[in-house]
Amino acid sequence: MKRITTALLLGTAAVALAQGTTFLTIGSGSTTGVYFPVATGMAKLINDAGAGVRANARSTGGSVFNVNALATGELDAAIAQNDIVYYAYKGTGLPTFQGKANTKLRTMAVLYPEVLHVVARKDAGINSIADLRGKRVVIGDLGSGTEQTARQVLEAYGLGFDDLGQALRVSPAQGISLMQDKRADALFYTVGVGASAISQIAQTVDVKMIPVSGNQASGLIKKYPFYVRYNIPGGSYKGVGATVPSVAVQATLVTTTGVSEDAVYKAMKAAFGNETELKAIHPSLASNFTYAKAVKGLPAPLHPGAVKFFREKGLNVK
Known part of the structure; x- marks a missing residue:
């Protein structure tokens, strides 16, 4: 003060x-x-x-x-x-x-709620969190909550940052540029639904939203009880027509x-x-x-x- x-x-x-x-x-x-x-x-x-x-x-x-x-x-x-x-x-x-x-x-x-968005380029061949192995992935700025969320979600799928082709620690604005320039295949961002960064990517790149669900989501919530299940409503972003199951913190x-x-x-x-x-x-x-x-x-x-x-x-x- x-x-x-x-x-x-x-x-x-x-x-x-x-x-x-x-x-x-x-x-x-x-x-x-x-x-x-x-x-x-x-x-x-x-x-x-x-x-x-x-x-x-x-x-x-x-x-x-x-x-x-x-x-x-x-x-x-x-x-x-x-x-x-x-x-x-x-x-x-x-x-x-x-x-x-x-x-x-x-x-x-x-x-x-701050919802985990895992956004992938449609041309990157990514349909699940497991498919991020070997890919170039924006995991959030160094010292951000997103970086920690990305680590924990990957862990639930048996992956770590070392399993990625590149773990890109950059700001959301830099992440947008990397996705647009095809220098990143996917992006993690823990943020409220409707965030301008996600909307901007969806407006300029053909993307899909990758779900976090099933046993992996259950295991994540059991180990880290701050998470809750959260469905990203269909139509929240351009090109994302169906509801996408994910998790959220507050x-x-x-x-x-x-x-x-x-x-x-x-x-x-x-x-x-x-x-x-x-x-x-x-x-x-x-x-x-x-x-x-x-x-x-x-x-x-x-x-x-x-x-x-x-x-x-x-x-x-x-």
Whole structure:
């Protein structure tokens, strides 16, 4: 959490100083994903409320980067996959978190399902996850939640990154270019349905969506209970007419104990107080968010400011 402490600042910052405004930097993800427009939309609602809290959204490398940046104070809040937040809170699951539990992490709200999209070029001869062996596959940016999801899903099919022809660790924007230029055969992306990156690929390349289902999906969910089954509706993307079974985790807004109860409560009231305005930010929120769902499957305890907000909404939380 950052406060302006010098009277030399001009314009709105000087006004904010006089009013004792708290500034929150919210980490998101790639500009082609869903995190960024959601974080930007929430920041706007917070700023428009004029309640003593100002916010800005920052594009980042994704979930793993975000929770690490929360630990260092580089970010004040962030959107991240619930599994990644849990691993960071417990100090397990990933080498970067092993033995370094960040018990100061706190949940503000669960937002919407993040669905695993496995997109393949139709000319690549890929019909199942098993067919990715020997192929050039975009597995997500280094330190992203997608990279971790890709590792776990491949594992469920008896594969590892070393079994791929190339494991391409690049951003979604770079992944689009690689798919378009035939330098990648398939792409993993854990993101809300309707993400612009997936839509852009489908608009410019003949693609198919590869399912994650059957015994492999069951085994994945049993080993990693953050996953749930999720069907990508037919017609969500150009050329994908039928429903595609997959799995999903949950996008979650998180912060730390370093941000005051008052600041989090005011931010929550501004961003979440009007459910209609919140849902207007993005279709992923419109079709999935409810106050009841927002407190289910929490990867870390609720922040006291969030507890105060949800109790006002009639929920029994602590």
